[in-house]
Amino acid sequence: MPVCLPLPEPSERNLPQPDGEPYGSRTGYSTHDVERYVPESAKNPQRTPFERDRARVLHSSALRRLGAKTQVLGPAADDFVRTRLTHSLEVAQVGRALGQALGCDPDLVDAACLSHDLGHPPYGHNGEKALDRVADGIGGFEGNAQTVRILTRLEPKALDPAGRPVGLNLTRASLDAVAKYPWAKGAGPDEGQNHDRTYRVKFGVYDSDLEVFDWMRQGVPGTRRCVEAQVMDLSDDVAYSVHDVEDAVALGRMDPARLRRPGEVEELVEDTRTWYGTEVSADALGSAWERLVSQPYWIGSYSGSVADAARLKNLTSELIGRFVSAVAQATRDDAGQGPLTRHEADLVIPQDTAEEILVLKGAAVRYVMAPREQEPVYLRQRTIIFDLAEVLMEGDGSVLDPSLRPAWEEAADDAGRLRVVVDQIASLTDTSARSWHARLCGMFSEVPA
Incomplete structure (x- = not known):
C-alpha cells in the first residue's frame, strides 16, 4: 500500500478562517472551496x-x-x-x-x-x-x-x-x-x-x-x-473490478481453473473489448492478464473452503494495494510533494495499471453480467419500471412520496411531471419497486426481480 503523507494536526487543518483569508495554510483548500450554496454558520467550530x-x-x-x-x-x-x-x-x-x-x-x-x-x-x-x-x-x-x-x-x-x-x-x-x-x-x-x-x-x-x-x-x-473526483472515479473502477471478480469466484460464476483452458483468455479479452471498446489492443489486455495471474497471490482454483476463502480475500487486498500504490507513486512523480488538491494536479494512472483494471472489469462482464443480459429477470425488471412510469403519469400525484408532491403540483406541463415521476422511480430500491408495482399494477408481485 502507498505511504500516506502525514496529515496536519486538527488545529492547523480545516478550522474556520476569517472571510477572505485562505481556508488553511497547509490544506490546499480555500474559503471559496468550502462555501455552500446557501450560507450556513458552523454550529460546531471544531468540525471541519x-x-x-x-x-x-x-x-x-x-x-x-x-x-x-x-x-x-x-x-x-x-x-x-x-x-x-x-x-x-x-x-x-x-x-x-x-x-x-x-x-x-x-x-x-x-x-x-x-x-x-x-x-x-x-x-x-x-x-x-x-x-x-x-x-x-x-x-x-x-x-x-x-x-x-x-x-x-x-x-x-x-x-x-x-x-x-x-x-x-x-x-x-x-x-x-x-x-x-x-x-x-x-x-x-x-x-x-x-x-x-x-x-x-x-x-x-x-x-x-x-x-x-x-x-x-x-x-x-x-x-x-x-483531482478528488479523479480519485473517486479510479477508486470506483478499482473496487468494481476487484470486488466483482471476488464475488464471481465466490459464487461459482468464475472458475479460476477454467482460465487455464486453451482459448479462454482470448475470449475474455475479446469480451472486454466488445463491452468497453477497442481503444486498448487485445495484446495489451492479454499481457495485463498474464501479469496478474503471475503474481504469487493469484489463486489457481477455488473450492469454497476456509483456506480458499482466505486466499481469495487476500487476493482482493493485494490487487487494491497494487493499483493504489502504482497510481499514488506515478502521480507523485509527476506532481511532486505537498497537498495535491482541487484543480492543482491530475491523477496519473500508469498504462499497465489501467489495462489490468480493465481486463478485470472484463472478467466481471464475461462471467457475471453478460450471461444475465438475456435472463427473463432483466425483462421483468424493465417491465416494472415501464409500468410504474405509465401508471404514475396517468395518476394525480397522490401516490408519490410526500416530498415529491409539491414538485408535481408545481410542474407546468407533462415534461415537468415526468421528471418528478423519474425522480420517484429512481429513488426506489429493488424491493420497493416490486412492492409499488404489485400495489399499483398488480403483476409480478410474487416473482423476485
Whole structure:
C-alpha cells in the first residue's frame, strides 16, 4: 500500500478562517472551496466543513436506500453479494487511502465516494437504461446527473431563504468531487480531446439543475475534473473490478481453473473489448492478464473452503494495494510533494495499471453480467419500471412520496411531471419497486426481480 503523507494536526487543518483569508495554510483548500450554496454558520467550530459534508451523506436516506439496490447481482440473489451500499463503502475506503497519499482532505474524498452512486435507480444498469428510455423526451436519465440532483435538490436537509429545497447543501469542493462527468448532456469532451467513448455519451447534470451546477464550477476551466473526483472515479473502477471478480469466484460464476483452458483468455479479452471498446489492443489486455495471474497471490482454483476463502480475500487486498500504490507513486512523480488538491494536479494512472483494471472489469462482464443480459429477470425488471412510469403519469400525484408532491403540483406541463415521476422511480430500491408495482399494477408481485 502507498505511504500516506502525514496529515496536519486538527488545529492547523480545516478550522474556520476569517472571510477572505485562505481556508488553511497547509490544506490546499480555500474559503471559496468550502462555501455552500446557501450560507450556513458552523454550529460546531471544531468540525471541519468536509467532516460535516461526510456526515450529511452518511446519514442521508439516499445512502441507506443503496443497501437494497443492485450492484451486479440483485440483493436477493445471495447473502454474500455486494449491494450498491457495500460497494460505496468499499469505494470510500479505497478512495480515502489514495486521497491521503496525495494530500487530499480524506473526509472530502470519503464524502464523494459515498455519494458517487446515490443516483442509481433500482436494478443497477438495467434499471438505468430503462429509465433513460422513459425520460428520452425530457433529456434522458443518467445516474451521475441524478446524484447531483439528489445532493442539491431532492435529499431533505436544507432550504434556501425562499423555502426551496437545496438538498444536503454540501460545500463547493465536495460537490465538485462527486462530478465524475462535469458537463451537461452533449457538452462533454469530443473525440479529439478524449478517445474514451464513455466520456462522449455520459453527463453529470440535467438542464434544470444547471444553476447550482454552474455555482459549483465557478472558476474551473472547461470540463476539467478536480483531482478528488479523479480519485473517486479510479477508486470506483478499482473496487468494481476487484470486488466483482471476488464475488464471481465466490459464487461459482468464475472458475479460476477454467482460465487455464486453451482459448479462454482470448475470449475474455475479446469480451472486454466488445463491452468497453477497442481503444486498448487485445495484446495489451492479454499481457495485463498474464501479469496478474503471475503474481504469487493469484489463486489457481477455488473450492469454497476456509483456506480458499482466505486466499481469495487476500487476493482482493493485494490487487487494491497494487493499483493504489502504482497510481499514488506515478502521480507523485509527476506532481511532486505537498497537498495535491482541487484543480492543482491530475491523477496519473500508469498504462499497465489501467489495462489490468480493465481486463478485470472484463472478467466481471464475461462471467457475471453478460450471461444475465438475456435472463427473463432483466425483462421483468424493465417491465416494472415501464409500468410504474405509465401508471404514475396517468395518476394525480397522490401516490408519490410526500416530498415529491409539491414538485408535481408545481410542474407546468407533462415534461415537468415526468421528471418528478423519474425522480420517484429512481429513488426506489429493488424491493420497493416490486412492492409499488404489485400495489399499483398488480403483476409480478410474487416473482423476485
